[in-house]
Amino acid sequence: xxxxxxxxxxxxxxxxxxxxxxxxxxxxxxxxxxxxxxxxxxxxxxxxxxxxxxxxxxxxxxxxxxxxxxxxxxxxxxxxxxxxxxxxxxxxxxxxxxxxxxxxxxxxxxxxxxxxxxxxxxxxxxxxxxxxxxxxxxxxxxxxxxxxxxxxxxxxxxxxxxxxxxxxxxxxxxxxxxxxxxxxxxxxxxxxxxxxxxxxxxxxxxxxxxxx
Amino acid sequence: xxxxxxxxxxxxxxxxxxxxxxxxxxxxxxxxxxxxxxxxxxxxxxxxxxxxxxxxxxxxxxxxxxxxxxxxxxxxxxxxxxxxxxxxxxxxxxxxxxxxxxxxxxxxxxxxxxxxxxxxxxxxxxxxxxxxxxxxxxxxxxxxxxxxxxxxxxxxxxxxxxxxxxxxxxxxxxxxxxxxxxxxxxxxxxxxxxxxxxxxxxxxxxxxxxxxxxxxxxxxxxxxxxxxxxxxxxxxxxxxxxxxxxxxxxxxxxxxxxxxxxxxxxxxxxxxxxxxxxxxxxxxxxxxxxxxxxxxxxxxxxxxxxxxxxxxxxxxxxxxxxxxxxxxxxxxxxxxxxxxxxxxxxxxxxxxxxxxxxxxxxxxxxxxxxxxxxxxxxxxxxxxxxxxxxxxxxxxxxxxxxxxxxxxxxxxxxxxxxxxxxxxxxxxxxxxxxxxxxxxxxxxxxxxxxxxxxxxxxxxxxxxxxxxxxxxxxxxxxxxxxxxxxxxxxxxxxxxxxxxxxxxxxxxxxxxxxxxxxxxxxxxxxxxxxxxxxxxxxxxxxxxxxxxxxxxxxxxxxxxxxxxxxxxxxxxxxxxxxxxxxxxxxxxxxxxxxxxxxxxxxxxxxxxxxxxxxxxxxxxxxxxxxxxxxxxxxxxxxxxxxxxxxxxxxxxxxxxxxxxxxxxxxxxxxxxxxxxxxxxxxxxxxxxxxxxxxx
Numbered sequence: 083x084x085x086x087x088x089x090x091x092x093x094x095x096x097x098x099x100x101x102x103x104x105x106x107x108x109x110x111x112x113x114x115x116x117x118x119x120x121x122x123x124x125x126x127x128x129x130x131x132x133x134x135x136x137x138x139x140x141x142x143x144x145x146x147x148x149x150x151x152x153x154x155x156x157x158x159x160x161x162x163x164x165x166x167x168x169x170x171x172x173x174x175x176x177x178x179x180x181x182x183x184x185x186x187x188x189x190x191x192x193x194x195x196x197x198x199x200x201x202x203x204x205x206x207x208x209x210x211x212x213x214x215x216x217x218x219x220x221x222x223x224x225x226x227x228x229x230x231x232x233x234x235x236x237x238x239x240x241x242x243x244x245x246x247x248x249x250x251x252x253x254x255x256x257x258x259x260x261x262x263x264x265x266x267x268x269x270x271x272x273x274x275x276x277x278x279x280x281x282x283x284x285x286x287x288x289x290x291x292x293x294x
Numbered sequence: 295x296x297x298x299x300x301x302x303x304x305x306x307x308x309x310x311x312x313x314x315x316x317x318x319x320x321x322x323x324x325x326x327x328x329x330x331x332x333x334x335x336x337x338x339x340x341x342x343x344x345x346x347x348x349x350x351x352x353x354x355x356x357x358x359x360x361x362x363x364x365x366x367x368x369x370x371x372x373x374x375x376x377x378x379x380x381x382x383x384x385x386x387x388x389x390x391x392x393x394x395x396x397x398x399x400x401x402x403x404x405x406x407x408x409x410x411x412x413x414x415x416x417x418x419x420x421x422x423x424x425x426x427x428x429x430x431x432x433x434x435x436x437x438x439x440x441x442x443x444x445x446x447x448x449x450x451x452x453x454x455x456x457x458x459x460x461x462x463x464x465x466x467x468x469x470x471x472x473x474x475x476x477x478x479x480x481x482x483x484x485x486x487x488x489x490x491x492x493x494x495x496x497x498x499x500x501x502x503x504x505x506x507x508x509x510x511x512x513x514x515x516x517x518x519x520x521x522x523x524x525x526x527x528x529x530x531x532x533x534x535x536x537x538x539x540x541x542x543x544x545x546x547x548x549x550x551x552x553x554x555x556x557x558x559x560x561x562x563x564x565x566x567x568x569x570x571x572x573x574x575x576x577x578x579x580x581x582x583x584x585x586x587x588x589x590x591x592x593x594x595x596x597x598x599x600x601x602x603x604x605x606x607x608x609x610x611x612x613x614x615x616x617x618x619x620x621x622x623x624x625x626x627x628x629x630x631x632x633x634x635x636x637x638x639x640x641x642x643x644x645x646x647x648x649x650x651x652x653x654x655x656x657x658x659x660x661x662x663x664x665x666x667x668x669x670x671x672x673x674x675x676x677x678x679x680x681x682x683x684x685x686x687x688x689x690x691x692x693x694x695x696x697x698x699x700x701x702x703x704x705x706x707x708x709x710x711x712x713x714x715x716x717x718x719x720x721x722x723x724x725x726x727x728x729x730x731x732x733x734x735x736x737x738x739x740x741x742x743x744x745x746x747x748x749x750x751x752x753x754x755x756x757x758x759x760x761x762x763x764x765x766x767x768x769x770x771x772x773x774x775x776x777x778x779x780x781x782x783x784x785x786x787x788x789x790x791x792x793x794x795x796x797x798x799x800x801x802x803x804x805x806x807x808x809x810x811x812x813x814x815x816x817x818x819x820x821x822x823x824x825x826x827x828x829x830x831x832x833x834x835x836x837x838x839x840x841x842x843x844x845x846x847x848x849x850x851x852x853x854x855x856x857x858x859x860x861x862x863x864x865x866x867x868x869x870x871x872x873x874x875x876x877x878x879x880x881x882x883x884x885x886x887x888x889x890x891x892x893x894x895x896x897x898x899x900x901x902x903x904x905x906x907x908x909x910x911x912x913x914x915x916x917x918x919x920x921x922x923x924x925x926x927x928x929x930x931x932x933x934x935x936x937x938x939x940x941x942x943x944x945x946x947x948x949x950x951x952x953x954x955x956x957x958x959x960x961x962x963x964x965x966x967x968x969x970x971x972x973x974x975x976x977x978x979x980x981x982x983x984x985x986x987x988x989x
Contacts, residue, residue, distance in 0.1 A: 175566065176564070202552065213514075239534060278474060
């Protein structure tokens with residue numbers, strides 16, 4: 083019997099087109115682990131809050147900032163983290179954003195797609211609160227539609243080139259490929275995490291969500 | 295410089311970690327290339343073509359500048375480093391900034407930004423951990439990728455305890471926490487952030503900033519003003535061009551597939567929707583680059599992507615470190631960059647280069663760094679003169695001719711202590727270095743009366759170079775005999791030596807003249823169907839790789855493509871050769887690959903040859919040079935023998951640990967180095983076999 087080959091899914095992200103290949107998923111997870119990032123599979127909508135809660139509890143964190151999530155996921159996140167301080171940065175006065183990110187222990191953000199073989203998630207930011215939420219806290223949790231995977235950095239550049247070309251000059255987003263937590267080898271070549279950015283990177287792969 | 299080299303060698307803890315960093319860098323690079331299934335030659339070609347366009351086409355920078363402006367950014371073309379520093383000062387003053395935060399930028403080192411700002415009362419705070427440690431210590435970075443590799447954690451902890459006024463334990467994790475806590479408020483208060491840029495992309499007016507620590511993310515998001523400093527050679531046209539560069543930087547530098555954060559920035563974003571003006575400035579730096587672009591000898595240097603791979607393989611950089619082997623740009627590529635950007639006077643460390651050629655082999659952009667270094671040496675010896683020892687070694691051929699005429703006398707002389715002391719004093723040839731004895735009869739005189747065989751298979755012009763001609767004609771004869779057995783008609787053409795020392799010591803005019811003489815002999819032979827074969831890897835390296843650079847035109851290229859290493863050449867017909875081992879084959883042969891052969895066939899045909907003769911062969915290698923590098927390690931003192939043995943010691947130790955029963959290599963000079971370092975006989979692969987029927 084012929085093996086079933088999952089079909090490729092096309093999605094458009096602001097002018098860039100991701101030809102997803104769901105069969106890359108295992109390679110992506112393996113690459114994440116190699117980079118000391120922690121993948122979590124959210125197979126159903128119902129178990130996603132549990133994953134978020136256990137990640138935050140695992141770090142004994144109380145202050146969480148959230149940015150750039152699709153609107154329909156916000157209620158789920160705030161429900162999952164009930165009892166903790168959860169700030170949606172879009173709701174804050176702009177002057178309070180930096181302080182909130184600096185004080186938070188966990189930042190929750192969104193990735194538009196990911197690069198399977200490199201274990202890199204791709205953040206597309208139209209506002210720097212996204213980058214602050216992902217950079218200042220010691221823990222970064224990123225949500226990602228599980229199927230949105232390109233193979234390698236070459237394919238990723240084609241997608242982001244499309245996004246940047248399609249955006250008007252005053253509208254171009256800042257795009258970042260993130261491969262694992264912040265790291266340095268500057269002290270005696272010992273690999274150490276969390277020097278300036280997050281010490282931990284959790285990637286929650288949403289099997290049930292195809293993206294906005 | 296000798297004093298500095300001596301300090302590095304006598305205090306190995308100063309650079310001890312560096313060697314480990316280099317080894318790890320090379321190993322990780324190789325592992326990732328293999329794992330990623332990267333087709334390295336094709337990849338190099340692509341990166342090279344992208345970089346050549348970027349470095350040579352001045353319209354790209356203009357298109358980039360226009361696109362940055364359209365995005366709302368400001369662009370300043372800085373003709374000199376001083377202009378760039380002044381621009382930064384103006385930006386700081388306009389924004390009332392007393393300090394700025396900076397992520398790692400080699401270009402900012404090049405223009406000595408920190409010093410320029412400090413002179414006007416503005417502090418530049420380095421935020422990359424390695425750069426920060428160098429700044430606290432008041433030292434220059436010693437490695438491109440690991441700037442503070444020369445510091446131990448104990449020293450770092452003591453230094454930061456004093457600087458921060460709080461006790462910091464020497465554990466790396468404690469140091470990390472202390473630095474994170476210390477820098478955080480500085481990030482949050484900064485009004486101006488400065489970064490370099492690994493790539494500029496003209497089509498959308500964007501820059502790419504690649505970092506691992508996350509400091510680059512903070513420097514480009516928190517402050518109201520972001521200034522990016524970019525060399526004009528780093529700008530490509532399209533995003534598709536950027537992909538291979540992002541890959542190339544990380545793989546070649548650390549073996550990562552890409553850095554942790556690859557940021558693609560096109561403009562300043564608002565924070566929390568606040569439209570308040572945030573500024574994006576791009577300073578496009580010339581500082582000698584346009585001059586380099588116009589200089590055919592040095593324009594290749596503009597193709598550098600600053601990955602640091604060349605310093606990870608450089609033998610003498612590895613024992614001296616970036617403070618000695620570097621000015622601001624360290625390592626091999628630092629030599630042409632320093633000479634062209636900071637001036638010849640700062641580039642005297644060029645003479646630490648031993649011309650092993652490995653930097654070219656590892657370069658992801660296929661930059662001929664050794665050739666540019668030879669050019670720098672040429673300019674330098676014109677100004678500062680040539681040491682006596684170098685002049686002596688450039689006269690090796692004449693010396694060998696005379697020595698052979700009176701071989702017993704010459705050999706007696708070379709073995710006598712007082713004579714060697716005299717030679718050291720007068721000629722600068724180190725008394726401790728074993729020199730190969732001379733033969734009574736040269737190879738040519740021994741071949742002269744042999745009956746020529748008819749070539750059923752082909753015709754070979756055997757290129758003996760000095761060693762097989764004057765020191766070890768037996769080796770040459772054996773090689774010729776095998777060639778004849780295989781059906782080749784062999785002659786020894788009326789060539790001179792290959793002349794590598796001319797290149798190593800910057801006498802490129804003499805090298806070209808010699809190459810022209812040899813090519814005039816070899817060219818017609820190639821036309822008549824001869825292939826050129828040599829047992830000396832350096833001779834093949836010269837013929838194939840260097841002569842085409844020394845002599846313009848098709849002749850050198852044609853001769854080069856018909857030149858072969860001995861074992862490489864005979865592999866075609868080797869099946870018919872009745873090879874027998876000349877030694878006990880129970881043991882293992884430890885094989886040393888000469889550097890110049892790494893540009894050719896990396897010793898593989900010679901090892902297969904030995905395996906055919908029933909030997910077990912194992913490569914013993916550090917991944918870099920054995921240290922002698924032609925005649926470099928024969929020169930006396932710290933800039934010769936001592937440095938050479940310090941490099942070699944790592945390899946000697948590996949041979950001692952290897953438990954190999956025999957040691958073999960193809961190169962005549964590597965043989966001397968291994969012999970001196972290991973105190974045992976080093977064999978040529980041909981010494982290890984006999985032909986059936988020849989006793």
